[in-house]
């Protein structure tokens with residue numbers, strides 16, 4: 567079992583990474599000062615697989631936990647579904663010390679975290695991430711949100727979990743496409759922070775795609791270490807944390823333009839990563855050979871590099887709703903080598919549009 571710490575003073579917490587974490591979860595709950603009643607939020611795919619097992623572990627640890635299921639998919643990250651969960655929490659009699667557990671992928675994590683942050687102005691929150699993407703990214707760092715019809719994650723908060731339990735056993739039921747999706751965010755960490763990690767992904771493609779235990783443990787732990795290091799320095803994205811948003815300016819536009827259904831988040835991020843690398847190359851920040859490395863790794867990890875169903879004009883309009891856009895200027899996170907990024911808010915429109923055009927299937 568590996569443990570990674572997110573250091574945030576009184577809000578610090580541990581991420582536990584390993585195969586089979588029932589004992590760790592039980593001991594954590596037994597020593598936490600929670601009320602007896604709890605809610606486990608899950609989705610229609612994960613609930614039937616793992617809901618009863620988690621409920622049993624929590625019961626053994628002294629909690630009376632109700633499992634509440636939302637429809638699987640991005641559409642559950644909405645104020646309408648959030649309202650149903652508030653109703654459920656009230657009906658269950660949850661109080662200020664009642665923990666909310668997120669058992670699922672990033673959709674469930676972002677949604678349940680948003681409920682935990684706002685129900686009674688904040689109740690304890692525990693992440694039990696079950697997708698690769700949720701284990702390497704969304705369950706760590708405290709960004710919780712729902713979507714608005716005008717844009718992704720526009721209603722949310724920074725609200726840290728009390729602990730994160732990443733059981734790699736759960737990856738065994740994850741569809742292949744969701745493994746590739748998680749790899750979209752994993753490539754990001756190599757590009758923004760760690761060129762050796764990027765090279766590891768290049769050199770170990772098959773064991774990476776197969777989630778072979780040693781490779782999977784390394785990928786998940788290294789991703790969490792990088793995310794924890796960034797978040798510990800800049801919890802609320804005043805500066806440094808923007809690097810975790812590499813590739814997301816175009817990704818969020820693609821998700822919105824395709825109705826949040828055509829592409830998974832990690833697939834849209836993969837396309838956005840290639841787009842941001844293209845802008846970096848056009849501006850002379852990286853060499854064409856580095857741009858090619860990014861394209862090649864993305865393709866080799868079975869991720870898309872172009873989107874269908876989008877237009878340059880619509881995508882260009884969307885980027886002005888990006889949370890990194892301030893006073894009408896888009897803060898682009900761009901590469902200046904493999905392993906390091908810079909922020910630029912003066913990228914000419916023609917450069918952006920050229921990069922967008924290259925990412926669209928006409």
Ligand SMILES: NC(=O)c1ccc[n+]([C@@H]2O[C@H](COP(=O)([O-])OP(=O)(O)OC[C@H]3O[C@@H](n4cnc5c(N)ncnc54)[C@H](O)[C@@H]3O)[C@@H](O)[C@H]2O)c1
Pocket residue numbers: 609610611612615638639640643670671672673674676696697698699700703704705706707708709710736737738739740741744747751830831832
């Ligand atoms: N808060 C953050 O920092 C952050 C970071 C990255 C992404 N996100 C958000 O996360 C969401 C994407 O997360 P995701 O890719 O996990 O999507 P998801 O939650 O929709 O999960 C993907 C699919 O896999 C299924 N699934 C999950 N675990 C499974 C398992 N163990 N076995 C079988 N099926 C399983 C789910 O039911 C779903 O159908 C997006 O909304 C994105 O915006 C948030």
Ligand SMILES: O=C(O)C(=O)C[C@@H](O)[C@H](O)[C@H](O)COP(=O)(O)O
Pocket residue numbers: 703707709718719751803807810811814889
């Ligand atoms: O943790 C962060 O910070 C991130 O930006 C991680 C992203 O992978 C994630 O998709 C996040 O939800 C995007 O946040 P947003 O602020 O751009 O909505």
Ligand SMILES: [Zn+2]
Pocket residue numbers: 703751814831835
């Ligand atoms: Zn993301």
